[in-house]
Amino acid sequence: MPIRNTHNRHCEDAGIDKIICDEVNGWMDEPIKNYPGCGHRNYRHGSKDCRDISKRGRNTTEVHQYFNACQIHRDLDRKYNGCGCSPLYDKI
Numbered sequence: 001m002p003i004r005n006t007h008n009r010h011c012e013d014a015g016i017d018k019i020i021c022d023e024v025n026g027w028m029d030e031p032i033k034n035y036p037g038c039g040h041r042n043y044r045h046g047s048k049d050c051r052d053i054s055k056r057g058r059n060t061t062e063v064h065q066y067f068n069a070c071q072i073h074r075d076l077d078r079k080y081n082g083c084g085c086s087p088l089y090d091k092i
């Protein structure tokens, strides 16, 4: 399962602001505290969640960065997904 640093690296490599990357990745994986393992992906890992967190952006550029950071996190989790968490596969 990708760890926070791996998520942040992929996100920053895509040209997204470091602080936004860390904020989004931290938010998405926060449910691990209550749902360890891949079950945490049933929370905050859907395309609707990406739209929700993109509202934190203060301008168009930031909105796109929040949204893309979230999608990049989902892409990476899909690659490592061994548990078939459905939110990772929903359509935008």
Ligand SMILES: [Zn+2]
Pocket (backbone or CB within 6 Å): 028, 029, 041, 045, 073, 077
């Ligand atoms: Zn995740």
